[in-house]
Amino acid sequence: MNCPQCEHQIESADAICQHCGFDLSSAAWVVLTKVYPPDDLIIESLLNSYGIPHKILRREVPQMPVTVGPLAEVIVIVPEQILAQAKALLQELEDQSNS
Ligand SMILES: [Zn+2]
Secondary structure: EEEEOOEEEOOOOOOOOOOOOOEEEHHOEEEEEEEOOOOHHHHHHHHHHHOOOEEEEEOOOOOOOOOOHHHEEEEEEHHHHHHHHHHHHHHHHHHHHHH
């Protein structure tokens, strides 16, 4: 994935950019979208292919291995700096699936 500040490649969503020193772990993470499986995998691969740093929050309940309904909700968060960019990508994805 890429640094939201300088686009330099970084290793993980918890890394500090070697190029500009931007610290992703201290960035403001905001909710990009809430989805249900398997849409989370589609969004994850989309964000990966564009190098967009993101975190996937899965609300899994250990006592219930089969997650259905609201329990299976997946929250995708991104650094605030690239929220607009990520939203634009999701919009494109939506436009494609609607056409
Ligand atoms: Zn950077």
